[in-house]
Amino acid sequence: MNNYLLTSVITGLLALVFAFLLRKSIVKREIKNEKMKEISGYIEEGAMAFLRREYKYLAVFIVVVAIAIGVFIHIQTAICFVVGALFSILAGFFGMKVAVKANVRTTQAAEKSIKEALTVAFSGGSVMGMCVVGLGILGLGILSIIFDLDVTYITGFGLGASSIALFARVGGGIYTKAADVGADLVGKVEAGIPEDDPRNPAVIADNVGDNVGDVAGMGADLFESYVGSIISAITLGSVVNLTSGKEAVFFPIVVSCVGIIASILGVLMVRVVKGDNPQRALNIGTYIAGILMIIGTGIFSKIMFGDYKAFGAVIVGIIVGLSIGKITEIYTSADYKYVKEIASQTQTGPATTIISGLSVGMKSTVPPILLISVGILVAYYIVGGQSHATLGLYGIALSAVGMLSTTGITVAVDAYGPIADNAGGIAEMAGLPENVREITDKLDSVGNTTAAIAKGFAIGSAALTALALFASYAETVKLQTIDLLNPLTLIGFLIGSMVPFMFAALAMEAVGKAANQMVEEVRRQFRENPGIMERTVKPDYKRCVDISTQAALRQMLLPGVLAIIIPIGMGLLFGTEALAGVIAGAVGTGVLMAVMMANAGGAWDNAKKYIESGVYGGKGSSAHKAGVVGDTVGDPFKDTAGPAMNILIKLMTIVSLVFASVIATYGGIITNLFK
16 A cells, blocks of 8 residues: 555545544534524524435436446446545535534624634634545545556546536525525615514525535535546646656645645634734634645655655645735725725616626636736746646646645635624624624624635636646547647537536526525515514515525536536537537636636625725615625626536536546547548
8 A cells, every 4th residue: 555645544534533623612612592593593404404405416416427437437437436426515514514503603602702703613614624625635545545546537536526516516506696685685675674684584595505505515616626636636647657656646645635734733823823803813824824835845846756846836826826816805805996996886876886897807807817827837837848748737737736735724714704604694683782793794704805715716726627637638538739720629619618608697597586586585575474574473484495495406407417418428429629629618718707707796795895884875875775786796606607617617627537538439420420
């Protein structure tokens, strides 16, 4: 048994043990306020009910795809696919199970101090982070040992993770945004009641949505990104073999193990930092994890390769990831001019608010794409791409691994946000003192910024990982170049470029339909039960939860299935070159759509919050109502369609890689008819 693989298994188990200890520290806190306990119970019940029903749908999908893989490819690949799918499900399930227990305990801790509340919320997010990296590296380590690092089989693990991530992200995104839009349009705009007001029938569904979309969905998303980056580097490393051994294969695994240790230490640092500034505490933990990661990677690069070239590629990924995160913050934070410009446009109504937000989103694509482009070039040449093309592509794959190496703490910081958001909602619904809500609002505000930065990381890593997986596909089917003068390749490129637009349209349409049902239900309850507004009648929360659940599960299937069928269909009908064009087109437009939608949505959201701070008339003003409309449009942008783009392009690429041998053998059915 290889020592590196054994180390990966041990490191994965260490992360899971750490997650268990964090969970234990959270659940031992007794909830004393019965009203808070009741509200938290509604949220937990709704969240777990959604997951149980979602997993029933996914079980059928997993079985069908596993049988297809077993019949047409290898039974070993099918086994890896099932393990990848199950581990992705477990990562989201464990993270959300703890999140719905941490939210009410964060509210309770906020009655003492902001430091105490941060500790609970961040511990809840850290469970998610440690489960993602722990299950990811544990699964890869065990399967690599069992199948002797045969990448033909191990790619199935990545396909399983990607498939579940897409369904979880789309389903969770539809759920949360249907509830959010319904709650905002009727509650805030029409009824004029505050956010998280217990009189709003959609308020529980909205809080449930924070968990199924931003915790379980996000966890499955980053689990897939994390696993995909490692698999792409392992696949190219198996082709490279820089030395007589397999150092190029093992190095990505080593980098990931170092990243897990660094993330654990970073999480512990957040818990011990003194003071009442949550952003500072989170930053210190993240920076320490990054510094430890850099030091460890440099040491192992020298030990394994005798130089620092591989280390350089990893550093490029880290720098690009941090830079994209900062740029995302600039375009989506109210501390900078872009959000303030959108807020200013709300004074002339919703139309100018929408126009301004779209403009900001489109402009925000420029810096990340330039950064990713520079990162690709530097990573390619720093490892030796000028003399060995595959070696350069391996460098790009390593930069993606570097970008995601500290996923443990990145996810922890991201998942902390929805927990803090839920805590604020519980405080509002339970009627706690204003000082408690001020603390939870401050935590939530920091969470919005950290979530935007995490989205930047996810987008950057998606581009690099998809490119590396694309290179692996090209190696497998022996494709040296992509000729756009070839009509088959050009057709594939155009169809691939269209897929993200079609996918986004389906996701947005699903949110619109579900939100329409939610709006009608909330209006009905207000109309038929006037006592709700007078607080003499309790709203029917369960009905709203059911509407979001049914809509999400019904609408998530088509986009997910299309992402798998389109690349396989194009390859079988038109051959390997046409499929290469599909991948290239999808990656190009998918990355741009992801950046634009995420940043436009985030900017609209924070423009609304900026107005709520007191500018342009504050809450209830015409500017605020226009801001709410902008935020409502932006919700499915940033939390449904936008994040799903990252998974879409990686899923299409890894599907192509897994089925590459089948397509190379049987592909080109239509083109062969004309030969």
